[in-house]
Amino acid sequence: MIRSSDVEKEMKLDRQIILATVQVLKEKGLSRASVREIAKQAAVSVGAVQHYYPSKDQLVAEAVAEIYIRLSRELGAMKRASAPEDLAHDTLQVLWRFYTGPDYLAASEVMMRARLSGDPGHLVGAARKALGMELFSAWDRALANTPLAGRRGHPLLMFIAATLRGLSLVYDGHENQPVIEKQLELLEHIFVESLRTGQVLGMREVEESIPPPSVSPEGGLK
Structure with missing residues (x-):
């Protein structure tokens, strides 16, 4: 008979290995993310890692899934803003931190390698698809x-x-x-206007919706 404490211990160790894999990918990159390095980071034996994940591809795919789960949770944990401006600003802040942070860099390296190598077993592709659905779910909320x-x-x-x-x-x-800040401001404007109109704006509609700069009596821009 399997005791609940044993199951909890197994789940905790599994989680420990996944988190260690994410950390090693962030610090050393995919090429240097050996099972030995992951085991060292997780403070477990190499055999323990291989027991849970006989395939390194499967382990890396689970790590990519973990990275996108974090993003989904952060989006889901946002305080519900009533004003379109607040919702757009808060959402873009979360996404921009993600895309300029080490988590996304690690995940994108794995996905690029999978694309170039054919993704043996389609593990990364499957993880990405599943997490895409979770991300859409967080976005819907x-x-x-x-x-x-x-x-x-x-x-x-x-x-x-x-x-x-x-x-x-x-x-x-x-x-x-x-330059980047200007682009982010434009993106936030698109977000806000899309929320207000209920339609995703094209560039022409965006340009038309941006108020022209005011001109001072002396003829200069304010």
């Missing part, structure tokens, strides 16, 4: 009381995520900060 509730808001999430991923590739944290 965040937008539940807005005109973009349900599937209507999914194109906006895909647009925002793709834009932030692109910006994160050129973000250097210093020299191009003003």
Whole structure:
């Protein structure tokens, strides 16, 4: 008979190994994330890691899933904002921290390697698909009381995520900060107007919705 304490111990050790894998991927990258390094980080034996995860591919896929679960939980834990401006700002802050942080860097390296190598067993692809559904679910909860509730808001999430991923590739944290901030302001404006209208705006609608700069009596911009 399996005791509940044994099951809890097994689950705790499994979790310990997954968290250690995420940490090693962040610190050393995929190429140096050996089972030995993961075992050392988890403070367990190599045999224990291999007992839970005979395949390193499976272990890495679970680590990628863990990274996206964290993002989903952070989105789900956001305080529900009533004003479109607050909801847009808070959501973009969460997503921007993710796409410029070490978690996403580690996950993207794994996914790129899987794409180039064919993803043996389709483990990473399956994890990514499952977590995509969870992310949409968290997004749905965040937008539940807005005109973009349900599937209507999914194109906006895909647009925002793709834009932030692109910006994160050129973000250097210093020299191009003003340019990046301007792009983030524009993205936030798109988010707010989409929430207000119930439609994901195209660039023409965005340009039309941005108020022109005011002009001083002397002819200069305010």
